[in-house]
Every structure is written in structure tokens, then in C-alpha cells.
Amino acid sequence: MGKATEAIHGHEFRDEVSGAFIPPIYLTAIFEQRGETRLTDRGTELKYSREENPTVRALEKVIAKLEGGSDALAFNSGMAAISAVILGLVKRDYKILVPIESYGTSLELIQSLGEKIGFKIKLSWPETEAIIADIVSEKPDIVFIESMTNPTLRVLDVSEICKVCLEEACWVIVDNTFTTPILLNPLKYGSIAIVHSTTKYIAGHNDVVGGAIVSNESYIKYFWDWRRMLGSIMQPFEAYLTIRGLKTLNIRVERSSTTAKVIAEYLSDHSRVEDVYYPGLNSSPYNIIAKRIFQKDLYGGVVSFKVKGGRDEALKVLRKVKIIKPSPSLGGPESLLTYPVISASRYIPEDARRKLGITDNLLRLSVGLEDSEDLIEDLSQALE
Numbered sequence: 511m512g513k514a515t516e517a518i519h520g521h522e523f524r525d526e527v528s529g530a531f532i533p534p535i536y537l538t539a540i541f542e543q544r545g546e547t548r549l550t551d552r553g554t555e556l557k558y559s560r561e562e563n564p565t566v567r568a569l570e571k572v573i574a575k576l577e578g579g580s581d582a583l584a585f586n587s588g589m590a591a592i593s594a595v596i597l598g599l600v601k602r603d604y605k606i607l608v609p610i611e612s613y614g615t616s617l618e619l620i621q622s623l624g625e626k627i628g629f630k631i632k633l634s635w636p637e638t639e640a641i642i643a644d645i646v647s648e649k650p651d652i653v654f655i656e657s658m659t660n661p662t663l664r665v666l667d668v669s670e671i672c673k674v675c676l677e678e679a680c681w682v683i684v685d686n687t688f689t690t691p692i693l694l695n696p697l698k699y700g701s702i703a704i705v706h707s708t709t710k711y712i713a714g715h716n717d718v719v720g721g722a723i724v725s726n727e728s729y730i731k732y733f734w735d736w737r738r739m740l741g742s743i744m745q746p747f748e749a750y751l752t753i754r755g756l757k758t759l760n761i762r763v764e765r766s767s768t769t770a771k772v773i774a775e776y777l778s779d780h781s782r783v784e785d786v787y788y789p790g791l792n793s794s795p796y797n798i799i800a801k802r803i804f805q806k807d808l809y810g811g812v813v814s815f816k817v818k819g820g821r822d823e824a825l826k827v828l829r830k831v832k833i834i835k836p837s838p839s840l841g842g843p844e845s846l847l848t849y850p851v852i853s854a855s856r857y858i859p860e861d862a863r864r865k866l867g868i869t870d871n872l873l874r875l876s877v878g879l880e881d882s883e884d885l886i887e888d889l890s891q892a893l894e
């Protein structure tokens with residue numbers, strides 16, 4: 511089935527008694543145990559909602575299908591999913607390679623766990639060639655990358671990185687939050703696990719925090735155990751909202767990507783804008799890779815740009831926007847404007863931030879689902 515169809519029907523829920531086919535919210539912590547073992551379709555025992563819950567299970571089926579994985583696990587945040595994936599794989603004598611431009615809290619988590627557990631960390635320059643060179647020379651056991659970096663939107667060639675990792679026998683985990691399964695399916699290139707902050711495009715409405723891991727059965731059991739031990743399963747109400755939001759993923763990603771391109775072109779021509787970062791622009795150094803690995807000729811809904819005049823001028827834009835809300839996060843109907851140096855990039859050391867181009871005048875716009883004319887008018891009045 512196509513992804514639009516899978517996103518709607520992939521949960522497979524059907525109540526034979528009532529004929530209902532929309533997954534309900536199983537607000538229950540416990541399930542009856544009268545001697546016989548009640549198994550879920552993945553063979554685990556259904557007894558306690560810290561381990562399994564039918565609403566959460568329905569969501570997991572949809573996410574697994576959209577990513578082309580054999581199974582998925584839903585978590586109470588993206589960071590909970592990332593914690594479980596790292597803890598599920600890492601050992602004391604391992605080395606993890608992670609690009610220096612990664613989501614700040616992921617970097618902080620990997621560095622903090624590295625200090626406690628003793629595994630080594632190699633911070634790589636966030637470009638495909640540099641990462642591949644480090645994989646060959648440093649021989650890491652695990653590579654943790656984001657399909658599109660944040661906030662400068664460098665597109666990594668996930669297919670090439672996975673190929674080299676297969677040759678070098680190391681595991682690749684891809685955070686596919688920015689690209690979503692609509693643009694990219696890293697499992698098909700050989701990545702062993704995908705993580706998502708479902709808070710973003712997957713749930714898609716800026717009203718629910720969550721996360722997911724998609725992988726294959728042999729790995730899922732390790733991540734399942736860590737979810738159980740950490741107690742970080744998604745709750746049923748959040749799973750219900752996420753199932754609901756996910757049904758429109760395809761049209762939301764199409765719409766925000768189309769509007770983002772229009773806005774990136776508008777900003778490129780604006781006299782008060784110094785630079786625009788968007789892989790869908792022909793002028794972007796990442797346009798060729800993106801065209802090759804992204805599906806449907808779409809480039810995502812996030813655009814970053816630098817305001818001429820430095821920090822104060824950028825902060826003025828942040829204060830002046832009206833429809834666009836100055837707020838962290840991305841992937842919802844409301845367009846959001848973020849100041850990366852104090853949000854997602856604050857854990858990147860200052861000198862690295864400067865080299866990466868994450869300067870005081872950089873803003874990141876998550877393009878929502880509003881009319882493009884209204885967003886352009888809002889940006890125009892804020893810039894002027």
C-alpha cells in the first residue's frame with residue numbers, strides 16, 4: 511500500500527463485537543491474568559501498561575509500516591526513544607560516532623552516558639565525506655546521525671553512510687524526525703534503527719510529546735526491555751492523538767514542504783536577509799543529494815535564514831512576528847520561529863557553532879500549514 515493509505519489504515523484495529531475500526535483509548539494500567547497468558551501480536555505478555563498497551567500497539571503498527579520496519583516501539587518522548595536505542599546497543603568498550611551538529615539534548619545524552627559507562631565518542635564534521643572518512647579511520651561500533659542536520663539543514667547521504675557502515679560492520683541509527691518517512695526511509699539502506707521525535711511531524715499538531723523506534727525483530731527486543739526498565743512507554747491518550755495526527759502525515763508534509771520552498775525563495779530575494787538554508791533551493795550545496803535520496807521531490811518544512819545586522823536584528827524579527835509563533839519545535843500546523851543559539855544548538859560548543867554557521871543572527875522557521883501569502887506578509891512586516 512502507499513504511504514497515505516498505510517498512515518490511515520495501518521493500525522489494523524477492528525473490534526469484532528461492535529464493528530468499530532477506529533482504535534479506542536485503552537485507559538487501563540492492568541489486564542486480567544487468570545492463569546492463561548494473553549500474548550500481544552509480537553509475542554509479549556499483555557498484563558501491564560508499562561510494557562504493552564493496545565492503543566500504543568495500534569500506533570506502533572502504523573509507524574513500523576511507514577518506515578518499512580518489521581516493528582516499532584512508542585515512547586513518551588523522542589529523548590526516551592533515543593535513550594532506549596543507545597542503552598539497548600552500547601557496551602563499555604564501544605565507540606559511538608556522532609556529528610557535531612546534532613540535536614543538542616541527543617549530544618548531551620550521548621556525552622553524559624559516555625562519561626558514566628565509559629564508551630568513547632567521536633564527534634564528526636556533519637558532512638557525508640567527513641563522516642565516511644571517520645568511519646573508515648576510527649572504526650566506530652555505532653554511528654548516530656540525523657537525516658537532515660539542525661539548524662543549518664545539511665543533508666547527509668544516508669545511503670552512502672549506510673553502505674560504508676555495512677562494509678565496516680558498524681550499526682547506523684538514523685534520527686528521521688526532520689525528513690519523516692514521507693521523504694526518507696533509512697532502513698532500506700541498511701540502517702538498523704530509526705528514531706523519531708513523534709512530537710514533530712508524526713503527531714503533527716504541536717499538542718503531544720512522544721517518540722518512536724523502528725527496527726527489526728532481532729533488535730526490537732533489546733529496546734523493548736529498555737523501555738520496560740526505564741518506564742518510558744507512550745501513554746494511551748498520547749498514542750490516540752498520535753494515531754489521529756498521523757493519518758494526515760502525507761498531505762501535511764507535502765503542504766509544508768511546498769510552502770517552505772516558496773518561503774525560502776522569497777527570503778533569498780529579501781534585502782534584509784543575508785543567507786538562506788534550504789535543501790530544496792537549486793543554489794543549496796545539498797540540493798543534489800536531497801534530490802537523489804528524498805522521495806517525491808519534497809525537501810521538508812524547515813527553512814533557516816540569517817538576518818542582516820546581527821543578533822539584535824534577528825531578535826527583533828523573533829519579537830515582531832504575529833501569525834508565526836516564536837517557539838521551539840517543528841512539524842505542526844502553526845509556523846514556529848526558533849533562535850537556535852539558545853535552543854536546539856546550545857549544547858554545541860561555541861567555536862564549533864561558529865564554524866557550522868550557527869551564528870547570532872540565524873533563525874529557524876518551521877513552516878506550518880497556513881496560507882503561504884499570510885506567512886510571507888508576516889515575515890515581510892517583521893523583517894521591515
Ligand SMILES: Cc1ncc(COP(=O)(O)O)c(C=O)c1O
Nearest residue numbers: 587588589613685687707709720
Ligand atoms: C531531531 C530531533 N531529535 C530528537 C528530539 C527530541 O525529541 P523530544 O523533544 O520529543 O524528546 C528533537 C527535539 O526537538 C529533535 O529535533
